[in-house]
Amino acid sequence: MFALIYIVMSLAAVSALTLMILRIGSMMADCPDNGPAVRVGTVTVATGFAAIGTGGAVLIGAILPFLPHAPFMGLMLALGLAALCLGLGFTQAVATLRVVLMPPVQPQPDAA
Numbered sequence: 001m002f003a004l005i006y007i008v009m010s011l012a013a014v015s016a017l018t019l020m021i022l023r024i025g026s027m028m029a030d031c032p033d034n035g036p037a038v039r040v041g042t043v044t045v046a047t048g049f050a051a052i053g054t055g056g057a058v059l060i061g062a063i064l065p066f067l068p069h070a071p072f073m074g075l076m077l078a079l080g081l082a083a084l085c086l087g088l089g090f091t092q093a094v095a096t097l098r099v100v101l102m103p104p105v106q107p108q109p110d111a112a
Contacts, residue, residue, distance in 0.1 A: 002075040003064050010057035010082045014050060017090045021046040025097055034101050041100035049093045056089075057082050 025042025029035045060082045067074030 002071045003061065006061050006064060006075055006078050006082075007057075009079060010061065010086075011054065013083065013086050014053040014057060017053065017086055018046050018050045021049055021090070021093050021097070024094060028097060028101055031101065033103075038097070038100055041097060045093045045096050049089055053086050053089055056085050060085070 022042060025038055025046070029038040029042065031038065060078050064071070064074050064078055067077075
């Protein structure tokens with residue numbers, strides 16, 4: 001029962017954060033200079049986040065069977081750890097999207 005609650009809640013968090021990445025990317029894609037690059041970057045970052053986040057949620061959920069005497073405590077521990085890890089991943093994903101928007105670096109002529 002607790003494992004099912006964990007899977008539903010953690011995968012719902014992964015889905016919500018992935019949709020937020022896609023939404024942020026669509027707002028950033030309004031920029032006329034970098035719009036196409038942002039669209040491609042957004043899809044790439046969102047799919048990477050979803051894959052890594054889902055894998056992490058499953059790995060964290062694997063600790064639940066090892067706490068049979070305290071299932072509620074295990075559920076809270078797993079949900080808290082999943083929320084922490086997903087939040088850190090979300091922050092990194094949005095930072096990566098910001099880097100995509102930065103203008104390309106122009107090579108400097110040699111000062112010879």
